[in-house]
Structure formats: C-alpha cells, structure tokens
Amino acid sequence: MNTVTITNLTKTFNNLTAIDNLSLGIEKGKITGLIGADGAGKTTLIRLIIGLLLPDSGNVEVLGLNPFTQKPELVSKIGYMPQKFGLYEDLTVIENLKLYADLKGINAPSPLAGEGRGEGSIFDKMLEFTSLAPFQDRLAGALSGGMKQKLGLACTLLGTPEFLLLDEPSVGVDPISRRDLMKMVREMITPETTVLWSTAYLDEAHSFDTAVVLDRGKVIYNGKPHDLASTPQEFEEKVIELMGGYKKEPSKIAQNYTPIDYNSECSVEADNLEKKYGNFYAVKNNSFCIKRGEIFGLLGPNGAGKSTSFKMMCGLTKPTSGTARIMGIDILKNPAKARSNLGYMAQKFSLYGQLTVRQNLQFFAAAYGINLLDRKKRVDEIIEVFDFKNVQNQKSEDLPLGFKQRLSLACALIHNPPILFLDEPTSGVDVIARREFWNHITSLAKKGVTILVTTHFMDEAEFCDRISLFYKGEAIAVGTPDELKQKAHASTMEDAFITLIKESGK
Amino acid sequence: MKILTALIKKEFLQIIRDPSSIIIAFVLPLLSILIYMYGVNLDSVKVTLGIKNDDANSEISTLVKSFGHSKYVDSIVFDNEQELTEAITRSKIKGAVIIPNDFSTKLSRGQSGDLLIITDGSEVNTANYVQSYSTSIANSWLNTSKFRRLANPVVINPELRIWYNQDLNSHYFILPGSISVTMTLIGILLTALVVAREWERGTMEAILSTQVRKIDIVLGKYIPYFALGMISMMFNVFLCVTVFKIPFRGNYLVLFAVSALFLFTLLGVGLTISSKLKNQFLASQVSLGIGFLPALLLSGLMFPINSMPTFFQYLTMILPPRYFITFIESEFMAGTVWKLVFVNAVFLTVLGMILFIAVYKNTDMRLKG
Numbered sequence: 001m002n003t004v005t006i007t008n009l010t011k012t013f014n015n016l017t018a019i020d021n022l023s024l025g026i027e028k029g030k031i032t033g034l035i036g037a038d039g040a041g042k043t044t045l046i047r048l049i050i051g052l053l054l055p056d057s058g059n060v061e062v063l064g065l066n067p068f069t070q071k072p073e074l075v076s077k078i079g080y081m082p083q084k085f086g087l088y089e090d091l092t093v094i095e096n097l098k099l100y101a102d103l104k105g106i107n108a109p110s111p112l113a114g115e116g117r118g119e120g121s122i123f124d125k126m127l128e129f130t131s132l133a134p135f136q137d138r139l140a141g142a143l144s145g146g147m148k149q150k151l152g153l154a155c156t157l158l159g160t161p162e163f164l165l166l167d168e169p170s171v172g173v174d175p176i177s178r179r180d181l182m183k184m185v186r187e188m189i190t191p192e193t194t195v196l197w198s199t200a201y202l203d204e205a206h207s208f209d210t211a212v213v214l215d216r217g218k219v220i221y222n223g224k225p226h227d228l229a230s231t232p233q234e235f236e237e238k239v240i241e242l243m244g245g246y247k248k249e250p251s252k253i254a255q256n257y258t259p260i261d262y263n264s265e266c267s268v269e270a271d272n273l274e275k276k277y278g279n280f281y282a283v284k285n286n287s288f289c290i291k292r293g294e295i296f297g298l299l300g301p302n303g304a305g306k307s308t309s310f311k312m313m314c315g316l317t318k319p320t321s322g323t324a325r326i327m328g329i330d331i332l333k334n335p336a337k338a339r340s341n342l343g344y345m346a347q348k349f350s351l352y353g354q355l356t357v358r359q360n361l362q363f364f365a366a367a368y369g370i371n372l373l374d375r376k377k378r379v380d381e382i383i384e385v386f387d388f389k390n391v392q393n394q395k396s397e398d399l400p401l402g403f404k405q406r407l408s409l410a411c412a413l414i415h416n417p418p419i420l421f422l423d424e425p426t427s428g429v430d431v432i433a434r435r436e437f438w439n440h441i442t443s444l445a446k447k448g449v450t451i452l453v454t455t456h457f458m459d460e461a462e463f464c465d466r467i468s469l470f471y472k473g474e475a476i477a478v479g480t481p482d483e484l485k486q487k488a489h490a491s492t493m494e495d496a497f498i499t500l501i502k503e504s505g506k
Numbered sequence: 507m508k509i510l511t512a513l514i515k516k517e518f519l520q521i522i523r524d525p526s527s528i529i530i531a532f533v534l535p536l537l538s539i540l541i542y543m544y545g546v547n548l549d550s551v552k553v554t555l556g557i558k559n560d561d562a563n564s565e566i567s568t569l570v571k572s573f574g575h576s577k578y579v580d581s582i583v584f585d586n587e588q589e590l591t592e593a594i595t596r597s598k599i600k601g602a603v604i605i606p607n608d609f610s611t612k613l614s615r616g617q618s619g620d621l622l623i624i625t626d627g628s629e630v631n632t633a634n635y636v637q638s639y640s641t642s643i644a645n646s647w648l649n650t651s652k653f654r655r656l657a658n659p660v661v662i663n664p665e666l667r668i669w670y671n672q673d674l675n676s677h678y679f680i681l682p683g684s685i686s687v688t689m690t691l692i693g694i695l696l697t698a699l700v701v702a703r704e705w706e707r708g709t710m711e712a713i714l715s716t717q718v719r720k721i722d723i724v725l726g727k728y729i730p731y732f733a734l735g736m737i738s739m740m741f742n743v744f745l746c747v748t749v750f751k752i753p754f755r756g757n758y759l760v761l762f763a764v765s766a767l768f769l770f771t772l773l774g775v776g777l778t779i780s781s782k783l784k785n786q787f788l789a790s791q792v793s794l795g796i797g798f799l800p801a802l803l804l805s806g807l808m809f810p811i812n813s814m815p816t817f818f819q820y821l822t823m824i825l826p827p828r829y830f831i832t833f834i835e836s837e838f839m840a841g842t843v844w845k846l847v848f849v850n851a852v853f854l855t856v857l858g859m860i861l862f863i864a865v866y867k868n869t870d871m872r873l874k875g
Contacts, residue, residue, distance in 0.1 A: 086712020
C-alpha cells in the first residue's frame with residue numbers, strides 16, 4: 001500500500017522545470033530517502049506533496065487525500081520539518097513545543113503520552129527524549145545546531161503524524177547529533193508511519209528502506225539501497241554513477257595557481273589561543289603548527305569552538321590570550337599584512353547575491369587590492385578556470401548551491417593566496433559537487449597551498465593530512481586520520497569521532 | 507479558537523523579547539514628541555533687522571527708535587551700506603529697512619515717502635514676517651508722528667478674537683497632530699516587519715503545514731499589535747496632556763474610540779505591505795515611504811490640504827492620517843464636534859475594512875511558485 005501516489009507531476013518556476021513529468025509511489029510504513037544533487041527538485045517535491053505548492057499539471061494523492069484541494073484535512077495527519085526547522089528563535093524550547101501542540105490541535109491524550117495521561121506528559125516525554133529537558137527555558141535561537149534540529153523534530157513529531165516529511169534535517173550538524181536524530185525518528189515512529197527523508201548524506205540514505213534518487217526533476221532510481229550496493233561507500237559510488245558520474249580530471253584551478261616562496265617553518269600557527277566569554281572558555285589553550293602544503297582539519301561537534309578558533313585565526317575575533325601567526329606575521333600586531341596572505345571562505349554564502357558572478361569577482365579582486373590594470377585579466381582568468389563562462393552574467397543568488405560554493409572559492413582564491421581558510425565549505429552541497437571541490441583542494445595543497453578546513457562530513461576528514469578533534473573548547477586529539485582511527489580502535493572516521501568524543505566526555 | 511489564542515500568545519512573547527517593537531511603541535513617541543515640542547515652532551519669532559537711516563531729520567529718528575522698541579524686532583543700526591549688505595549675506599540680520607535721505611522732505615510736502623524694505627528670500631517665512639512687521643511698525647509710527655495727517659483715516663477698527671487657541675501657541679495643535687504621525691509610523695512599522703519576518707525565518711512554512719486557518723494568521727497579527735498600538739496611543743496622550751500640559755477639551759472615550767479605528771487602518775496598511783513583500787528590509791523601506799512621509803507632508807499637519815495642487819488634494823483622501831489629524835486637532839482644541847467625529851470615523855472604518863480584506867486576500871496559505 002502506498003501513502004503517496006504521484007502521477008505525471010510537473011512543476012516549473014519561470015521556465016525552469018523543477019519537477020518533470022514525475023511519477024512515484026511511496027510505500028506506507030517505510031522510511032524512504034530522497035537523494036539528489038542541488039536543484040534536483042527534492043524540496044519542491046516535498047512541498048508539492050503536502051500542498052505548500054501547486055503543480056502545473058499531474059496528480060498527487062497523499063493518505064487518500066488531494067493535497068491541492070484538501071490541504072486542511074491533510075495537514076492534521078502529517079508532520080513536516082522544513083529545512084530551517086521552522087522554530088521561533090525568540091521563544092523558549094517549551095514555548096515552541098506548546099505553540100506547535102496548539103497549532104496541531106492536540107487536546108486529547110496522545111498515544112505518545114503513555115497510559116492516556118494529559119498533555120503535560122507529551123512535553124515531558126518529548127523533552128526527555130530529545131535530552132532538552134535541562135534547556136527547556138532556553139531560547140530556541142540560543143541552542144546549538146544539533147539541539148535546534150532535535151527540537152524541530154520534536155515539534156514535527158507532536159500529534160503522532162501518520163506521515164513524516166523531513167527536508168534535509170541533518171545539514172550542518174555533527175555526526176553525533178546526526179546519529180541521535182536517526183535514533184529519535186526510528187524510536188518515535190510506529191510500524192504504520194511513513195517517513196520521507198531528504199538528505200545529502202548517502203550513508204544515511206543507505207540505511208533506509210527505500211532510496212529515491214532524483215535528477216533534474218526526474219526519478220532515476222527507486223528501490224532498496226541494498227539492492228544497489230551493500231556498503232555505504234559503494235552506494236555512494238553507485239549513486240554518483242546514476243547521477244551522471246564524476247570523472248576526476250586534473251584541477252584547472254590548481255594548475256593555474258602560481259606558488260609563492262616564503263620562509264617560515266609554520267605557514268599557519270596558533271600559539272596558545274584562548275577565548276573566554278565570562279567564565280566560559282569557548283576555546284582553551286589551542287596550539288598547532290600547519291606546515292606548507294598541509295591540509296589541516298578542525299573537527300568537532302556543534303558548539304565545540306571550531307568557528308571561534310577560526311575567527312581568531314584570521315583576526316575577526318580578538319583572542320583573550322595567545323595569538324596566531326600567518327607565515328610568521330602576527331595577526332594581532334599586523335592584521336592587514338597577515339590577512340593579505342589569506343583566502344577565506346565563510347560558512348554561509350557570503351557573497352553579494354544581487355551582483356552577478358563577474359561583478360562579485362571584480363569586487364573581491366578590488367577588495368584584495370589587485371591593481372586596476374591586472375584586475376580584468378585576473379577576473380577573466382578565474383572565469384575561464386572555474387568554468388563560469390555561461391553563468392558570469394547571472395545574479396549569484398540565483399545560482400544552485402554547488403555553483404555558489406565554487407564562486408565563494410573563486411573569490412577566496414582571486415589574489416592567489418598561499419593560505420586558504422575554509423569554514424564548512426561543503427555544508428548542504430551534493431556529493432558530486434563535494435568530490436569536485438575536494439579535488440581542487442587536494443590539488444591546490446599539492447602545489448603548496450596551506451589549508452585550514454572545518455567540516456561535518458567524515459569522509460572529507462579523510463582528505464586531511466592532519467586533524468585536530470575539538471570538544472568543549474579544547475583539542476582532545478591531534479593526528480593523521482589513520483592515527484585517530486587507531487587510537488579509537490575504529491574502522492571509519494565517523495566511529496573514531498564518536499568514540500573519542502564520548503571517551504573525553506567521561 | 508485555541509489556535510488563535512496560541513498565535514496571539516506567541517506574538518506577545520515575541521513582542522516582549524524583541525526590544526525593537528518596544529522601542530518603536532514607546533521610545534519613538536517620546537522622541538517624536540520631544541522633537542515636536544522643542545524642535546518645531548511655527549509661532550511668530552523675533553527677527554533681527556538692520557536699519558540704515560539716511561535722513562537727518564530729527565522726527566525720523568523716532569521711527570528708528572520705534573523699531574528698537576518693537577517686541578517683534580531686534581534692530582541693529584547701520585551707517586554703512588556695505589556693512590549692511592554683508593550682514594544680510596552672512597545671515598546676521600534677516601532683513602533691512604533703509605530710510606532714504608528725502609524721506610522726511612517728501613512726507614512734509616504731503617507726498618508719499620518711499621521706505622526700502624529688504625528681505626531674505628531664501629527663508630520665505632521669515633521674509634514675510636520682516637515685511638509685515640516693518641510695514642506695521644512704520645504705519646503705527648506714522649499715526650503718532652507729526653506727519654499723521656498723511657495717514658489714512660481709520661474707518662474700520664478690527665477687533666481680533668482667536669478661538670480655541672487664544673495664545674496662538676502652535677504646540678497646542680502640533681503636538682496632537684504629531685501623535686497622528688507617530689501612530690502612523692508605529693502602526694505601519696510594527697506590523698510591516700512581522701509577517702515578512704515569518705517568511706524570512708521559515709516559520710511561516712512550518713505554520714502552514716499545521717491546522718492554522720487563514721483567519722487565524724490574520725487575526726493573530728492584528729490583535730496583538732492592536733493592543734500594543736493602543737497602549738502606545740495612551741502613552742502618547744499621557745505625554746501630551748500630563749507631561750507637556752497640552753489642554754485637552756474633548757472626551758477621552760471618543761478620542762480612544764476614533765484612535766482605535768485609526769490604528770485598525772494602519773495595521774491594515776502594515777500587514778498588506780508585509781504579506782505582499784515577504785522581505786523585512788523592503789517592507790520597512792516601503793512603510794516609511796508610504797506611511798511616514800505622507801503622514802508628515804500630505805496629512806494637513808504641516809501644509810494645509812486646500813492649498814495643495816488638486817491631484818494631491820484627491821490623493822489625501824486615501825490617507826488615514828488626514829482624517830485622524832482633523833479629528834484629533836479639533837478634539838484637543840475645540841472639544842468633541844460630533845459631526846466631525848462621525849465623518850472621520852466613517853472614512854476610517856471604510857478604509858480599515860478595505861485594508862482588512864486586502865490583508866486577508868494577500869495572506870498566502872501556500873508558497874509562491
């Protein structure tokens with residue numbers, strides 16, 4: 001039996017086909033993973049299924065209802081968690097829960113509440129379940145990414161929906177929180193509950209009952225993940241193949257890079273960096289030395305102090321004590337000179353959305369002090385190397401995420417810096433775009449570019465030469481990926497991450 | 507009903523936690539009243555005049571003296587024309603009176619004497635004062651001087667009575683008028699941001715997938731901001747009447763009833779902007795543009811409506827502040843005039859209803875695409 005039956009569904013936005021004559025059935029009582037590149041149509045499909053968008057043509061039937069005409073009846077049976085979680089940041093945890101309970105019309109004792117007790121116990125159970133009980137009076141906006149996501153899920157699960165739709169719930173969240181989330185969903189649902197889960201993590205999708213792969217608005221695979229491949233790694237390869245394949249080519253970006261000579265033992269050096277907010281150490285005696293051409297990864301759960309370290313390293317935040325040196329230049333004493341050797345790619349897309357690709361590049365070329373005569377030549381060169389020819393006159397906010405992220409990298413590289421700082425550069429980016437991105441990064445490192453990177457993707461951590469594992473403001477382990485795995489007696493980086501964090505928490 | 511209550515409660519919590527709405531509702535009125543109280547003054551002011559007397563006749567020197575004695579004028583006597591010109595250029599004096607050397611000769615011959623009055627046309631208002639003060643000082647001097655036989659016999663002696671505002675204190679109407687400007691800003695600005703904020707933060711998408719109905723969303727925005735707006739209105743009136751001692755001759759019940767209607771139309775403007783644009787930055791820009799500026803310039807507070815070009819006179823018909831300013835000025839200064847209350851209340855109600863429908867129509871229950 002199917003919870004959702006979609007026939008010949010088409011949806012276009014300004015001549016851009018998001019869903020292309022798509023037909024699909026989603027089986028009742030199963031967890032279905034929705035996979036696809038950025039712009040493949042995952043979010044659009046989910047929004048169509050619950051009637052938040054109207055299609056151009058085609059039919060959708062959800063739980064026997066038509067979402068386009070019977071949305072009011074349908075919404076009481078479903079739980080939908082949008083990408084931004086839909087939380088009110090200026091309400092507390094418990095206020096958010098109560099609000100959503102009221103909006104979903106939960107009066108009657110829910111089966112969740114155990115022996116038919118009142119409403120209060122649903123909240124108790126939800127709080128206990130999400131481990132948010134100690135934080136129930138904290139504003140949702142002050143929660144870490146992982147906690148927000150749990151609260152978002154708790155709000156979605158209220159009222160025991162028959163059909164649960166989660167739109168990329170695990171973007172930008174650390175592996176521990178990801179595992180918790182998966183556990184929560186599996187424990188909270190009944191055998192009759194249908195789940196549609198869109199994700200960029202293929203290991204996640206591999207563990208589901210069904211995998212649906214979308215590409216340019218069409219279903220290109222629909223079946224059991226285990227039929228496609230037996231391990232998550234193989235599954236990833238197969239999915240990439242389905243999506244058109246990724247052929248590793250020599251990175252033009254790296255070929256175009258002109259190495260720079262300098263003499264200093266450490267390209268990037270943190271010297272007892274410390275940041276204190278009140279009595280709370282966001283970062284505590286952090287020291288490391290990154291050699292030329294090394295890829296150094298900062299890993300850790302949300303809120304461990306990675307971003308704070310990052311900001312101190314490039315002089316955006318003043319450390320409480322200690323300092324950082326970029327090619328031997330002290331970032332506190334000589335910030336402008338130190339920074340001129342840096343290319344920085346921020347966590348969020350931080351380019352000018354209203355400007356075109358070319359205009360953004362021109363602006364950053366000017367901002368990094370490339371003189372007027374060389375500027376045009378350099379911008380042309382970058383457009384050529386990054387394959388921006390066809391999109392150079394498009395507004396950058398209209399680009400797919402993968403392109404935006406490439407543009408961010410292009411802007412960070414425009415002044416040919418010997419050092420690159422990348423703060424979660426691939427968050428929310430699809431698997432092929434990630435591979436391509438890392439091909440450029442590793443090739444750049446081979447040409448002598450020193451790279452400091454943070455990520456939540458453990459497969460990406462494997463590309464690092466050395467990793468510093470961060471927890472509660474302190475580096476709890478430093479070493480090569482293999483050393484860390486050995487230390488934790490784990491076979492994958494993700495297991496090593498979780499083991500080491502848990503051990504240090506004890 | 508439970509859903510509506512939950513939404514209203516949520517909105518109140520957000521208001522309490524968000525300092526910007528408190529600032530808009532309470533600090534803004536205070537600032538605006540202070541500015542209108544101490545910064546804006548439409549009363550006649552003392553102007554500084556330069557006087558150059560080229561006539562040696564001793565009788566004429568009494569004319570110079572009468573300029574010196576006037577309570578509307580500060581006079582400075584110049585002997586040198588160049589210095590006088592420079593004083594005007596440097597704005598040390600706002601105008602000048604030059605008495606030519608044949609002034610008394612002409613007067614004694616029974617001819618009319620020419621008095622040169624120079625005004626600074628770059629400040630039109632002041633220039634008008636200079637002109638009328640100088641003329642009236644010269645005329646009253648003429649009536650008492652030995653040349654008085656030249657003056658026109660007085661046939662009609664106007665007796666001046668100023669109603670409603672005996673002292674011609676402009677604060678008595680500017681301050682109540684300023685309430686309407688402040689309320690326009692508050693009513694529109696408070697609400698212009700709140701729907702757009704829900705779209706931007708993605709909470710609207712989450713709410714739309716629950717059982718809320720359109721009317722819940724609309725009322726869930728109207729009610730809390732109506733309450734906040736009315737509290738802010740009371741604060742405004744308190745400041746005017748109690749703190750700044752502006753006389754209030756009307757009826758508080760009528761005042762707040764019409765204010766409620768006014769606020770109802772304003773919330774409609776704000777919510778229409780917000781639902782339509784779904785972007786906080788745009789919404790705040792637009793609400794300043796179509797809320798604040800027309801309230802200040804086209805409502806009749808600063809410039810009388812019947813002296814505007816015809817097109818703008820018609821345009822003011824759709825501006826809520828126009829109706830409210832007429833009402834509140836008369837309510838403060840003249841007391842309740844039922845006919846006026848009725849007409850303005852009807853217009854505000856009609857505008858408010860139209861806007862409410864516009865808000866309802868523009869509240870999307872699906873994403874656009």
